[in-house]
Amino acid sequence: MDINVLKEVARELMINRKAHIGREKGFIYYHGERVGKLSLKLREHILGDNSSHDDIMVIASLFHDVAKGIEPHGRYGAVLVKDILKEHCTESEIEKISEIIHYHTLRKQDNNYSEYIKIVQDADVLDHFGSIEIWMNFQYSAYEDKPMYKSLEFYKNEFESHAKKCRDSLNYQVSRKIFDDKIKFVHSFIDRFKVETQGDFYIEI
Structure with missing residues (x-):
């Protein structure tokens, strides 16, 4: 090919x-x-x-x-x-x-899938998180003409359970490590986003 x-x-x-x-x-x-x-x-x-x-x-x-x-x-x-x-x-x-x-x-636990299927499964999940996840959420919010606080409501009310479900579907420890790093970045971004949407500074001055 x-x-x-x-x-x-x-x-x-x-x-x-x-x-x-x-x-x-x-x-x-x-x-x-x-x-x-x-x-x-x-x-x-x-x-x-x-x-x-x-x-x-x-x-x-x-x-x-x-x-x-x-x-x-x-x-x-x-x-x-x-x-x-x-x-x-x-x-x-x-x-x-x-x-x-x-x-x-x-994505089922205790499956007999080949390593190649499981690797692509994990790669697919991983690409939906981190900076890409933020882009997708804001893109959707813009399409729906939603204000910024609606995105924050999603992260407050829905994001954690969704992320846990996706993490649980991963096949490999290395994938979970990458996933956790992506979630850490999202949390840090949202913490800052909350502050700046209130017209405040993120740093002490």
Whole structure:
């Protein structure tokens, strides 16, 4: 398979699409790119030098949300990608890519998934937190024409339970470590955001 060609295929399919009405155009494409990069970083920590499935993970990451908006998008994406990739990949490659896409949302403890499925699952979760999570929340708030305090209400009332559920879905300790660092950053940002929305300074002067 030619990674660069397939990146262009993914870009053409998703760069002008919205994952849902409150998300900007192209988010699913850029999200897929980031998940692919995160997957390779995680693989280095989890599997060491075993790079045998790197291309598979990168392409699966690029296309994992290709059916976003048609739920369950993992199942539909796994079918759709077989047609998209039929002229670019071998049957064996397509089956592995399709399998990762199918299971990327089915995060169950004590599963028998391959390491490659679990790595992409974790990369997908991780990309939704930290600075990206803040961007998504503010993007949605702007689309809904909500004032700043509404975002703060989300972080006060909903964010912690949502974050805990996502953390519990992670497969690896290294993923949880990265996740905790991202949450720490969000907390520090929100602490400052609360102060500055009140017209105050964050530092003692």
